Amino acid sequence: MKGTVSICCFLTLLILQATAEVEDFSSALRDRSHIDETLRFASEEKAADFAAAIQKLRKIYHTSIKPMEQAYRYNELRQHEISAYPGRTLGDSATDGEITSKPMVLFLGPWSVGKSSMINYLLGLNDSPYQLYTGAEPTTSEFTVIMHGEKIRSVEGIVMAADSSRSFSPLEKFGQNFLEKLIGIEMPHKLLERVTFVDTPGIIENRKQQERGYPFNDVCQWFIDRADLIFVVFDPTKLDVGLELEMLFRQLKGRESQIRIILNKADNLATQDLMRVYGALFWSLAPLINVTEPPRVYVSSFWPYDYAPDTSRDLFKREEISLLEDLNQVIENRMENKIAFIRQHAIRVRIHALLVDRYVQTFKEKMSFFSDPELVFQEIVDDPDKFYIFKSILAKTNVSKFDLPNRDAYRDFFGINPITNFKPLSTQCSYIGGCLLEKIERAITNELPALLSSINSGKQPGLSSCEATGCGACIFPLHALPSSAQPFFSSPVVDKH
Numbered sequence: 047m048k049g050t051v052s053i054c055c056f057l058t059l060l061i062l063q064a065t066a067e068v069e070d071f072s073s074a075l076r077d078r079s080h081i082d083e084t085l086r087f088a089s090e091e092k093a094a095d096f097a098a099a100i101q102k103l104r105k106i107y108h109t110s111i112k113p114m115e116q117a118y119r120y121n122e123l124r125q126h127e128i129s130a131y132p133g134r135t136l137g138d139s140a141t142d143g144e145i146t147s148k149p150m151v152l153f154l155g156p157w158s159v160g161k162s163s164m165i166n167y168l169l170g171l172n173d174s175p176y177q178l179y180t181g182a183e184p185t186t187s188e189f190t191v192i193m194h195g196e197k198i199r200s201v202e203g204i205v206m207a208a209d210s211s212r213s214f215s216p217l218e219k220f221g222q223n224f225l226e227k228l229i230g231i232e233m234p235h236k237l238l239e240r241v242t243f244v245d246t247p248g249i250i251e252n253r254k255q256q257e258r259g260y261p262f263n264d265v266c267q268w269f270i271d272r273a274d275l276i277f278v279v280f281d282p283t284k285l286d287v288g289l290e291l292e293m294l295f296r297q298l299k300g301r302e303s304q305i306r307i308i309l310n311k312a313d314n315l316a317t318q319d320l321m322r323v324y325g326a327l328f329w330s331l332a333p334l335i336n337v338t339e340p341p342r343v344y345v346s347s348f349w350p351y352d353y354a355p356d357t358s359r360d361l362f363k364r365e366e367i368s369l370l371e372d373l374n375q376v377i378e379n380r381m382e383n384k385i386a387f388i389r390q391h392a393i394r395v396r397i398h399a400l401l402v403d404r405y406v407q408t409f410k411e412k413m414s415f416f417s418d419p420e421l422v423f424q425e426i427v428d429d430p431d432k433f434y435i436f437k438s439i440l441a442k443t444n445v446s447k448f449d450l451p452n453r454d455a456y457r458d459f460f461g462i463n464p465i466t467n468f469k470p471l472s473t474q475c476s477y478i479g480g481c482l483l484e485k486i487e488r489a490i491t492n493e494l495p496a497l498l499s500s501i502n503s504g505k506q507p508g509l510s511s512c513e514a515t516g517c518g519a520c521i522f523p524l525h526a527l528p529s530s531a532q533p534f535f536s537s538p539v540v541d542k543h
Contacts, residue, residue: 074351075350075351076350076351076352076353078350080366080367081170084367084371084374085236085237085370085373085377086374087237099497099501100145100146100381103145104145104146106493106494106497107145107388109485110392110485110493111388111391113482114474114483114485115395117399117468118398118468119463120394120398120399122463123455123456145388147213148194148239149240149242149274149376149383150241150242150269150274151241151243151244151274151277151376152246152269152270152276153165153244153246153277154246154249154276154278155249155277155278155308156248156249156250156280156281156284156291157248157250158284159279159284159311160180160279160310160311160349161248163349164277164308164348164349165192165245166178166350167349168243168348169192169235169243170350172349172350176233178245188227188228188229188247189227189245189265190230190244190245190246191229191230191242192230192242192243192244192245193230193238193243194234194238194239195233197232197234198231199231199232200229200231201229201230202228203217203225203226203227203228203230204222204225207228213272214230216268217265220261220265220268221261223259224259241373241376246266247262249288249290249291263293267297270298270301273301273304274304275304275306275372275376276298276301276304277306277308278298278305279308280307280308280309280327281309282311282314282315282319282320285327287334291334292334302335302337305335305341306341306342306343306344306369306372307331307343307344308343308344308346308369309323309324309327310346311347312345312357312358312362313346313347313353313359313362314347314354315357316356316357317357317358320345328340328343344366344368344369345361345362346361346363346365346366347362382498382501382502385494385501386498389494393490396486396487396490399471399482399483400439400443401436401450401451402468403471404435405426405430405465405468406468406470407470408433408435409422409465412426423460423465427456427460428457430456436453
């Protein structure tokens with residue numbers, strides 16, 4: 047009996063000692079100075095120059111692009127529209143939705159892989175009353191937008207959608223159930239002055255999407271279309287790919303340059319196990335990412351506590367700095383990206399106007415005194431290739447065939463917009479305002495490139511952030527890999543020794 051009691055006491059002491067060691071380890075916070083240095087919080091930005099460039103960009107949009115967009119109802123064709131609102135003029139507001147919005151960083155991935163913890167770490171919110179809730183179970187059920195504000199406060203989704211000064215008004219189309227799952231958090235922070243974070247609900251493969259109560263994939267697509275940087279986060283225990291994750295990567299198609307893969311909680315594994323997990327991650331994702339160049343992968347542990355002992359601390363630190371440099375590059379290039387986005391939008395509006403004009407011309411050519419207008423136009427819409435609608439645009443303009451929209455989209459477009467509502471492009475001219483087509487072409491070929499050149503001329507030449515740090519190119523030292531395993535890794539492997 048005494049022996050049994052002694053053994054129990056001994057085991058209890060061991061458990062208490064182990065618990066104390068774990069608590070001591072978890073309470074050891076790592077140094078955060080490299081975050082401030084890498085993101086250059088101390089440097090002063092030329093706010094006046096940035097504001098002047100934004101003002102010029104808004105003026106170009108309102109005077110040269112928006113009139114064509116409204117005349118041919120482009121927003122009813124494309125889901126991805128510029129968030130400018132009817133009746134507003136250039137001086138009505140300090141912001142015009144997406145034109146003045148900050149770069150958006152989107153966090154996606156399975157549940158409980160550390161997305162919210164990563165945001166807490168980057169913003170220094172840990173152990174504060176305003177940190178995002180985290181846990182081992184699925185904890186984030188809302189789309190959470192973390193943005194800059196004069197004071198710390200939360201903003202309900204219905205308020206965000208109703209505020210025309212923000213870029214979230216189009217989210218109303220996803221319904222009241224979704225707006226109840228949308229929340230904004232405002233706080234004064236140096237990083238949030240330059241960027242906006244969006245935390246998303248974790249992907250749960252064994253749950254049907256319709257149980258969410260709103261179109262989850264459509265909402266994700268809306269944020270994906272507007273994100274400047276997309277972090278897809280995994281951890282060593284959640285590498286399997288199910289239907290919902292497969293659908294997510296299908297939605298990311300065409301945005302490969304914005305995707306960054308993060309293997310989080312890497313210090314939970316020994317180096318050899320980490321190599322195997324890294325290979326398994328690529329094995330799972332290879333069928334989903336159909337590009338010649340593999341995406342960048344960052345391997346580290348993104349939370350405030352110190353790395354686990356006997357792990358690759360130096361590697362994890364370099365990976366973290368590379369990710370921060372990548373984030374900083376997006377922030378520094380935000381004006382260039384915004385100009386490029388507006389120019390791409392103008393090109394799509396121009397192509398749409400040319401196609402509608404061609405439909406109008408063909409309809410007028412085929413109409414006769416005895417023709418039925420509905421039957422004539424239905425024939426044109428059902429088989430546009432028979433009337434060379436799209437081929438004529440390619441032949442007469444410098445439009446790429448890869449930029450042409452889907453033919454089926456115009457069947458739906460003209461289903462709600464009768465052809466008689468549109469005028470030919472040749473008549474869309476005025477003595478004071480000029481011709482719509484000439485104005486938008488001048489914006490595409492002259493005004494926007496000139497604005498971009500003026501922005502670039504103010505920058506000092508030098509190495510880009512990724513050229514200086516590698517931006518995640520170094521995953522493992524070459525000498526640490528067995529020769530049989532080296533060809534397996536599809537991302538660049540750099541030998542630092």
